[in-house]
Amino acid sequence: MRIGIVCPYSWDVPGGVQFHVRDLAEVFIGQGHDVSVLAPADEDSDLPSYLTSCGRAVPVRYNGSVARLTFGPVTSARVTRWLETGGFDVVHLHEPVTPSVSLMALWAAEEPVVATFHTSTVRSRAMHAANPLLRPSLEKIRARIAVSEDAARTVRRHLGGDTYIIPNGVHVDAFDVAPRRPGWTGTPDAPTLAFLGRVDEPRKGLGVALAALPAVLDVHPRARLLVAGPGEADDLLKRVEPRVAAATVVLGAVSDADKASLLRSVDAYLAPHLGGESFGIVLVEAMAAGAPVVASDLSAFVAVLDGGRVGVTFEAGSAAALGEAVVGLLADPARREHLSREGRDRARTFDWSRVSGQVMAVYETVLEGAHAELAEPPRGLWSRFVRSVPGTGGS
Amino acid sequence: MSDVDILQVTTFVVIVLIVAAWYLSYAAARLDRLHAKAEGAMSALDAQLVRRAEATLELANSGALDPATALLLADAATESVERTTEHPLAEDLLDGQHFGGREEVESALSEVLSVTLTDDVVTRLRADGDELVDESLDRIASSALRVRMARRFHNDAVREVRRVRGKWVVRVFRLAGHAALPERVEFDDDLPSALAR
Numbered sequence: 102m103r104i105g106i107v108c109p110y111s112w113d114v115p116g117g118v119q120f121h122v123r124d125l126a127e128v129f130i131g132q133g134h135d136v137s138v139l140a141p142a143d144e145d146s147d148l149p150s151y152l153t154s155c156g157r158a159v160p161v162r163y164n165g166s167v168a169r170l171t172f173g174p175v176t177s178a179r180v181t182r183w184l185e186t187g188g189f190d191v192v193h194l195h196e197p198v199t200p201s202v203s204l205m206a207l208w209a210a211e212e213p214v215v216a217t218f219h220t221s222t223v224r225s226r227a228m229h230a231a232n233p234l235l236r237p238s239l240e241k242i243r244a245r246i247a248v249s250e251d252a253a254r255t256v257r258r259h260l261g262g263d264t265y266i267i268p269n270g271v272h273v274d275a276f277d278v279a280p281r282r283p284g285w286t287g288t289p290d291a292p293t294l295a296f297l298g299r300v301d302e303p304r305k306g307l308g309v310a311l312a313a314l315p316a317v318l319d320v321h322p323r324a325r326l327l328v329a330g331p332g333e334a335d336d337l338l339k340r341v342e343p344r345v346a347a348a349t350v351v352l353g354a355v356s357d358a359d360k361a362s363l364l365r366s367v368d369a370y371l372a373p374h375l376g377g378e379s380f381g382i383v384l385v386e387a388m389a390a391g392a393p394v395v396a397s398d399l400s401a402f403v404a405v406l407d408g409g410r411v412g413v414t415f416e417a418g419s420a421a422a423l424g425e426a427v428v429g430l431l432a433d434p435a436r437r438e439h440l441s442r443e444g445r446d447r448a449r450t451f452d453w454s455r456v457s458g459q460v461m462a463v464y465e466t467v468l469e470g471a472h473a474e475l476a477e478p479p480r481g482l483w484s485r486f487v488r489s490v491p492g493t494g495g496s
Numbered sequence: 497m498s499d500v501d502i503l504q505v506t507t508f509v510v511i512v513l514i515v516a517a518w519y520l521s522y523a524a525a526r527l528d529r530l531h532a533k534a535e536g537a538m539s540a541l542d543a544q545l546v547r548r549a550e551a552t553l554e555l556a557n558s559g560a561l562d563p564a565t566a567l568l569l570a571d572a573a574t575e576s577v578e579r580t581t582e583h584p585l586a587e588d589l590l591d592g593q594h595f596g597g598r599e600e601v602e603s604a605l606s607e608v609l610s611v612t613l614t615d616d617v618v619t620r621l622r623a624d625g626d627e628l629v630d631e632s633l634d635r636i637a638s639s640a641l642r643v644r645m646a647r648r649f650h651n652d653a654v655r656e657v658r659r660v661r662g663k664w665v666v667r668v669f670r671l672a673g674h675a676a677l678p679e680r681v682e683f684d685d686d687l688p689s690a691l692a693r
Contacts, residue, residue: 175561240656242531243537244649261659265645462638466645469543470536 102464103135105189105212106254107199111158111169112142117382118195118219121248121269126151128270128457139202141171155179155202163200170201180205184212191215191464197242198260207238212466213471215330215463216242218264221379221401243467245460246460251401252379265463269382270456273448276389279361287368291323294430295367295392297360297383298374300351301332306373308337308395309420314345316424318371320429321470324348326371329355329363364390367431368437371492372396381405382410388444391428393437395426411443501640520582523663523670533623534678537650538595543604544579544642549576551635560621565612572608575601585682590645595681603684610634610688618690637691644685651680 105318108122119140126136136151148154156176158169180202184192187214194203197216207214239260241381247253247264256264261399287293294317310326317324322344328334331354338346352374355363364370374397381402387394388411396402398409406412413430415422430437449455552573556566579598613636621629657678666672 177682238528240526240533240660243653244645245652262655265648284523298544459641462642463645466540466544466642466649469542469636470538470646472536473539474532474536486593489680 102130102191103187103198104137104464105184105192105206106136106138106188107192107194107203107206108138109170109196109199109203110141111150111171112140112148112154113146113158113168117269120382121219123149124270125452125457125460128453129461132457137149137183137187138188139180139206141176142170142204151205151405153183155178155183164357168199168201170199171363172200172205176202177205177209181209184209190468193217193460193464194242195219196449204235204238207241210241213276213467214242215244215467217246218252218256218265219248219379221249221255221377225263236268239245243470244463246463249380249401249404250404259313266458267456267463268451269380269385271385271389271448273389273452275357276289276361276364276386276448279358279365279390281366282362283361285327285366287366288320288324292321292326292368293366294324294326294332294427295363295370295387296326296328297370298299298330299332300328300330300337304375304377305330306375306418307334309340309373309375309397309418310371310424311337311345311349312339312420313423313427314348315342316421317427317431318344318348320428327349327352327363327367329353329360360386361390364392367392369393369427370396371427372402372404372421373417373423374399378402385448388488389408389448389451389487391441391445392471393430394444395423395430397423407447411440412445413440507545514632520665520669520671523660523665527657527660527666527671530660531672531675531678534650534657536654537646537653538678538681541643541646541650544639544646545576546580548636548639549573549580549605549631549639551639552609553577555629555632555636558626558629560624560626561612561617565617568608568612572605576605582672595679596619599681606640606684606686609640609691610686613688615688615690618688621648633691637687640685640687640691644687645684647681647685654680655686656679 106122106126108119110116110118112119122138122140126138129136130151139155140152141156143157144150144154144481152472155242156171156179158171160167160169163170165481171232184206192206192212193212193215194207194216196219197203197207245256245264246267247256248267248269250266253264255268256262285293294436296307296310300307307328314326326349328349329352333352370385370392372381372394376382376399377398378401384394384396384402384405394406394412396406396412396414398414399417403414405408406414413426506626518555551567555561556573561569579596584635618633660666661672661677
């Protein structure tokens, strides 16, 4: 099958949507499909052969934060050329209402369109503004996928209607077989905990983890918190007790292999996020590596943890509750063992082998419907004029 | 002076008429495409339902199941196959996309599949290593998954058609022609948990 995938965010910057698109494309290529990805990217950088750049991304203020997007006539022309030369059976757009290249592709596409919605921002002005300017284009989408119940709810609130939920994928085996690092492995009297994510983004909750640490150190004075992720942690560490700063090991940004090893080694993975998470892929990665998960009770996290069954959840933002949960878990090796085993099992649900199969089933269902439609080419000049309004799917 | 006025007014009226005609044709074409999408989604749903029933019959007739289970499955699947052949979809499509009252039959098949193909039964069937049985289980699983998807995509297309048809321009100028108003299709499409992975 010839598949065209469009990613609205800059390929050069790490992010959930970008990783999802990359993995999906590579899995399908591995299965023998013909895949081309269109995304904003710096053409000088080392790009995979399946990627077509639609130009360099520009940082713009959008929906309350700065996003790296592309727009403008040059990009628009590139999108049209990519679609024309691609000859795709199906075009899969990610985040189609972001004012970037996905939206342009939706506007221009004549192929059957599948769209995946990732965000669960409550205040998604973009989706709201989408009415009624984008309505006719949105009607071209034949199948709408949401990555979680939270993302589906956002779509329902702003655009109305149903979505089919297909979760994000993880290469489970890569985490399952990662080697343990002696320096990161905990012992009964010196347990290790892991935090992953941008350290200077309050939403990721490092502050909560640091505030919970004193309670843990009271019971386990030699415990360590290993912090992996980009950003400056100095400011945060300056404000905490000296023993907490001493127990915190800042690793900085780590490679995928190191991340897997870290999760394989520690006694527990902490996800103290405060909100704004629509899925929680790191939780799946931690489970795949066999790390017991202690997570805030965001609805997306509870869903990934199968209703909270395969992890420990605590009230989001409460350092006291996190401290108590961690102390309780460290005191109970049998429970850790149990969570680790159940978590590995649960992570299988999110393995790419299963997730890609479901995405392919969506493509096939959509194509079946598209082929069943009567192909009626427009007759006459007027008819062509009427049908060729950009963004309405005319041909 | 009055000549110019008449010319101006005529030009204005002609422009308004052209714009109005264009808008009406555009709205009709848009609605037409939405109808086509809903019909396509319905026929995809139908095709998967037929596949599911056929695969179920195949499993029932394979001899790998006990006679009671086989009979339950065969009964529900035959009902579904018969309803499709008695009320061919082409007819439904022409008189406007009705599911032909098949909801109950398809719900019944979903239910029987869930009750009979429990985790234990499927594990045992898989362990036997019979290629034909394995294949029919795979086909039931894949078609049942696609039924779930197709039904949602269809209902979403129906929502869009109904929204556009609710507009006053569409109603006043009868842009929908004789096409009947499509309806959502609601039935139990849960997969047996053993086949959901």
